Amino acid sequence: MSIDNPMVRFDNVQKSYDGKTLVVKNLDVDIAQGEFLTMLGPSGSGKTTSLMMLAGFEPATHGEIYLNGKPINNVPPNKRGIGMVFQNYALFPHMTVAENLAFPLKVRNVSASEADEKVKRILELVELPEFGSRRPAQLSGGQQQRVAVARALVFEPQLVLMDEPLGALDKQLREQMQYEIKHIHENLGVTVVYVTHDQSEALTMSDRIAVFEDGVIQQLSSPNELYEKPQNSFVAQFIGENNRINGQIDSIEGSTCTVQLDSGERVTADKVVEGDVGTRTTLSIRPERIELDPVAGSVPVTIPGKIEELIYLGDHIRVRMSVAGTSEFIVKVRNRTGRKNLEAGQQTTVGWSPEDCRALDEISA
Numbered sequence: 566m567s568i569d570n571p572m573v574r575f576d577n578v579q580k581s582y583d584g585k586t587l588v589v590k591n592l593d594v595d596i597a598q599g600e601f602l603t604m605l606g607p608s609g610s611g612k613t614t615s616l617m618m619l620a621g622f623e624p625a626t627h628g629e630i631y632l633n634g635k636p637i638n639n640v641p642p643n644k645r646g647i648g649m650v651f652q653n654y655a656l657f658p659h660m661t662v663a664e665n666l667a668f669p670l671k672v673r674n675v676s677a678s679e680a681d682e683k684v685k686r687i688l689e690l691v692e693l694p695e696f697g698s699r700r701p702a703q704l705s706g707g708q709q710q711r712v713a714v715a716r717a718l719v720f721e722p723q724l725v726l727m728d729e730p731l732g733a734l735d736k737q738l739r740e741q742m743q744y745e746i747k748h749i750h751e752n753l754g755v756t757v758v759y760v761t762h763d764q765s766e767a768l769t770m771s772d773r774i775a776v777f778e779d780g781v782i783q784q785l786s787s788p789n790e791l792y793e794k795p796q797n798s799f800v801a802q803f804i805g806e807n808n809r810i811n812g813q814i815d816s817i818e819g820s821t822c823t824v825q826l827d828s829g830e831r832v833t834a835d836k837v838v839e840g841d842v843g844t845r846t847t848l849s850i851r852p853e854r855i856e857l858d859p860v861a862g863s864v865p866v867t868i869p870g871k872i873e874e875l876i877y878l879g880d881h882i883r884v885r886m887s888v889a890g891t892s893e894f895i896v897k898v899r900n901r902t903g904r905k906n907l908e909a910g911q912q913t914t915v916g917w918s919p920e921d922c923r924a925l926d927e928i929s930a
């Protein structure tokens with residue numbers, strides 16, 4: 566994924582801690598100036614390690630990292646001009662908020678009067694103008710987190726790295742801070758590399774998301790593209806919910822294919838998986854793209870199904886069905902006036918458009 570004049574470039578970067586296993590394999594990523602890029606992936610997939618190499622706290626085993634076109638493998642962390650926010654925001658407990666914020670300026674030899682000015686400004690930015698003289702223990706978790714964000718920004722770094730910065734906060738505060746960080750990013754135009762394993766956080770905040778699995782980026786795209794056009798079954802499953810049906814490619818026509826389901830039906834799908842006729846595939850269909858009991862002829866693909874369970878969720882009804890050999894087929898039905906009466910046990914049909922059905926690499930059921 567190459568960008569003209571990227572701010573950050575990982576060029577074929579690898580990392581091994583023990584000299585045997587690679588926890589980051591061939592990382593090739595360009596990050597544009599001003600971009601908000603999120604590394605998303607399960608625990609142990611190499612997100613923090615990638616961030617630590619960029620920050621300079623861990624050496625890369627192989628490859629090179631560039632900042633503004635210059636290799637930085639031999640540049641120490643404090644000379645990289647990078648701000649950092651960690652999960653356990655680690656403010657100095659014996660210092661006041663203002664002293665915590667002045668610290669990164671002091672180590673950079675900023676004069677006391679200039680530091681005062683910058684601390685004041687950053688406290689306003691994170692909406693804590695009155696809190697300079699308090700100690701961290703006298704703040705709520707969310708306020709401490711804002712101070713940690715302020716401390717990473719106060720010396721006006723070109724790049725800020727955030728590793729699960731909201732992990733310790735409850736859901737409501739977390740969502741509020743997501744918007745605040747996003748606004749700070751927009752206001753300052755600073756480049757942010759953000760790590761989370763929370764997919765909704767990644768979708769809310771990011772310009773682009775890199776989905777990690779086992780030290781490899783499975784897909785690097787905008788939130789929209791990641792959800793609409795997952796390139797493989799791992800991404801389809803990791804981002805949002807999807808129904809999976811296994812089968813075999815029966816015929817290929819350009820970018821679409823016909824798939825013979827293991828349960829016998831034949832359906833048309835977007836062909837994403839590589840391979841010829843006979844290739845095994847897992848079809849991926851989002852629950853909100855499925856029509857339950859569609860009017861005859863209104864959608865090109867219909868197959869029979871049976872309603873197993875209805876879960877009422879207010880704005881929609883979650884319908885669990887037996888379809889094509891699985892009893893975990895989920896359909897989301899909008900709860901609108903005049904919708905059909907649904908009951909467990911009903912024999913019915915489900916339908917969808919071929920463009921909402923992606924033939925991906927097979928994963929065993």
Ligand SMILES: Nc1ncnc2c1ncn2[C@@H]1O[C@H](COP(=O)(O)OP(=O)(O)OP(=O)(O)O)[C@@H](O)[C@H]1O
Pocket residue numbers: 582583588606607608609610611612613614615762
């Ligand atoms: N200092 C270290 N020494 C040895 N192995 C390490 C070290 N740090 C991380 N690892 C290993 O490297 C792999 C990647 O770890 P990393 O911390 O990058 O994952 P992560 O994606 O950030 O996971 P999480 O979501 O749990 O924070 C893991 O298998 C981990 O055990």
Ligand SMILES: [Mg+2]
Pocket residue numbers: 612613614728
């Ligand atoms: Mg981590």
